[in-house]
Amino acid sequence: MLENGEVVTFMAIAVALLAIAIVVFVSGVHGLVVAPAWWSRCPSPWSWCGVTPGSTAPERRRLGLPVRGMSAAVRLPHRESMTVLLSRWQFGITITYHFLFVPLTIGLALLVAVMQTLAYRKRDGDWERLSRFFGMLFLINLAMGIVTGIVQEFQFGMNWSDYSVFVGNIFGAPLAMEGLFAFFLESTFVGLWMFGRGRLSPRVHLATIWTVSVGSIVSAFFILAANSWMQHPVGYRIVDHKAELTDFWAVLRNSTLWWAFAHTVLASFLTGAMLVLGVSAWHLLKGRDTQAFRRSARLSAAFGFIISILVIFSGDSQARLFESQQPMKMAAAEALYHTTTGASFSLLTIGNLSGIPIFQIRVPHLESLIADLSWNGKVDGIYNIQHAEVLRYGPGSYIPVIWVTYWSFRIMVGLGFLMLAATAWTCWLSRRRAQDRLQRSRWTLRVLVACIAAPFLANTAGWIFTEMGRQPWIVYGLLRTDQAFSPSVSATDVAITLGLFVLLYTVLGIIDGLLMTRTARHGLGPRDEDRPPQQEQGQGDETSHDLVY
Numbered sequence: 001m002l003e004n005g006e007v008v009t010f011m012a013i014a015v016a017l018l019a020i021a022i023v024v025f026v027s028g029v030h031g032l033v034v035a036p037a038w039w040s041r042c043p044s045p046w047s048w049c050g051v052t053p054g055s056t057a058p059e060r061r062r063l064g065l066p067v068r069g070m071s072a073a074v075r076l077p078h079r080e081s082m083t084v085l086l087s088r089w090q091f092g093i094t095i096t097y098h099f100l101f102v103p104l105t106i107g108l109a110l111l112v113a114v115m116q117t118l119a120y121r122k123r124d125g126d127w128e129r130l131s132r133f134f135g136m137l138f139l140i141n142l143a144m145g146i147v148t149g150i151v152q153e154f155q156f157g158m159n160w161s162d163y164s165v166f167v168g169n170i171f172g173a174p175l176a177m178e179g180l181f182a183f184f185l186e187s188t189f190v191g192l193w194m195f196g197r198g199r200l201s202p203r204v205h206l207a208t209i210w211t212v213s214v215g216s217i218v219s220a221f222f223i224l225a226a227n228s229w230m231q232h233p234v235g236y237r238i239v240d241h242k243a244e245l246t247d248f249w250a251v252l253r254n255s256t257l258w259w260a261f262a263h264t265v266l267a268s269f270l271t272g273a274m275l276v277l278g279v280s281a282w283h284l285l286k287g288r289d290t291q292a293f294r295r296s297a298r299l300s301a302a303f304g305f306i307i308s309i310l311v312i313f314s315g316d317s318q319a320r321l322f323e324s325q326q327p328m329k330m331a332a333a334e335a336l337y338h339t340t341t342g343a344s345f346s347l348l349t350i351g352n353l354s355g356i357p358i359f360q361i362r363v364p365h366l367e368s369l370i371a372d373l374s375w376n377g378k379v380d381g382i383y384n385i386q387h388a389e390v391l392r393y394g395p396g397s398y399i400p401v402i403w404v405t406y407w408s409f410r411i412m413v414g415l416g417f418l419m420l421a422a423t424a425w426t427c428w429l430s431r432r433r434a435q436d437r438l439q440r441s442r443w444t445l446r447v448l449v450a451c452i453a454a455p456f457l458a459n460t461a462g463w464i465f466t467e468m469g470r471q472p473w474i475v476y477g478l479l480r481t482d483q484a485f486s487p488s489v490s491a492t493d494v495a496i497t498l499g500l501f502v503l504l505y506t507v508l509g510i511i512d513g514l515l516m517t518r519t520a521r522h523g524l525g526p527r528d529e530d531r532p533p534q535q536e537q538g539q540g541d542e543t544s545h546d547l548v549y
Helices: 004-027 037-041 057-063 082-099 102-122 125-158 161-195 202-231 248-252 255-286 290-325 327-334 366-372 382-393 402-429 442-450 453-468 491-522 542-546
Strands: 236-239 242-245 345-352 356-363 473-475
Touching (some): 102 453, 161 202, 255 442, 290 366, 345 366
Antiparallel strands (some): 236 242
């Protein structure tokens, strides 16, 4: 069992990492649009707010930005009311919390299915125990994901009614298919998997967990179909200030959808792999069930290494797509103000992101390679894009919060390469000829335990980048967030529900942390050596209740 000091240490690390993610998230007021007016004056919390590009009156006029000397209402035409601001806080906090569970559910479902398949095919008791052990962690996470996900649908109608009216005709089809097909498929078969062990035949019971895995992936597809339409609207027409669906297949063929789906699902697989790897490393540190957890560590490391490469490839392709569909998002991610050929990529900038850095590490030409696979390719800067947006959509600021977009992008990418390195090194140590090198490398095991937090932080940073980079649009090019809220809801109402949600989610977070920690501490349980592997039994065979794969 965990010692008290270790429990406190691991919980403190987890809370600290989660707090960092929430602070970054809330600091940007994640999710839906344009920054408050005071952010437009200071692009970075570490900058000295001097005369930065776009801060002088002539330059702001040229870019279509309001002049500083004007009144607050005129200075920021898209400025949100307190109701909108609080609604953004509420939606941002709840969706970030919910998104901690979604990727892990998808990733663990697949890995548990793989473990149970190995148990079935090899008649192996260790894989059977591992599938039960990690299956319990999956069930706890699934329950929390369902509870926190229900809240999101209610918020659309309560806090964002004008948005719901605008997109209702578009979102109806994919969200209905997600609920009626994917979610019911997942929830029905997870019940069969939970209570069917020993009652269903081994083959049918194995099929149930694979069905759960497929259902979770299909569910993600339809949710991302709706979100991708917000990023890149297709297959619609505007009638009476509402979007009407004209081509459902265009929504499903949306190029934004397929790269977002690939990147999100692969990142979810990586999240599951890193959890399995970290928990296995912890048990190897303690010397418990070492034979079984060496197997799970080897499986998750090999799986995670392959998936890490695919995550990086899909992310690169998605970024290239953003260059054409949402150029402001990628310009803000690089804090690139002027259009440049052969643009370099900033690995690290310390100081002011508006062009007065204290220290920088840059890779020559890499940004151009990312943008269009050209060594000297042209990359549009924030100023040119802002000017083009003003000509297209009218006066206003179309520049997102630079420092949040810049750092969330680097946190996501940096942690992705960290996980690639961690899984590659683990694969090397756990190769068959290395015998017990992984178990003897105590520092590696400790690093792997700490890396459990890496995919959660990377997923959160990626979500922040995707949503904040779309500012000031809730539906890109069609609807701003200051046009999308519920006019009948007061700021007081939202403030009360925001406080209640924060309190409720804090309690849920503590419960989930205790359940996951307690389950992970428990280990695999006693080995059942006395029972011989059972051959496949019929559903009505009484001996099937005692089967071991």
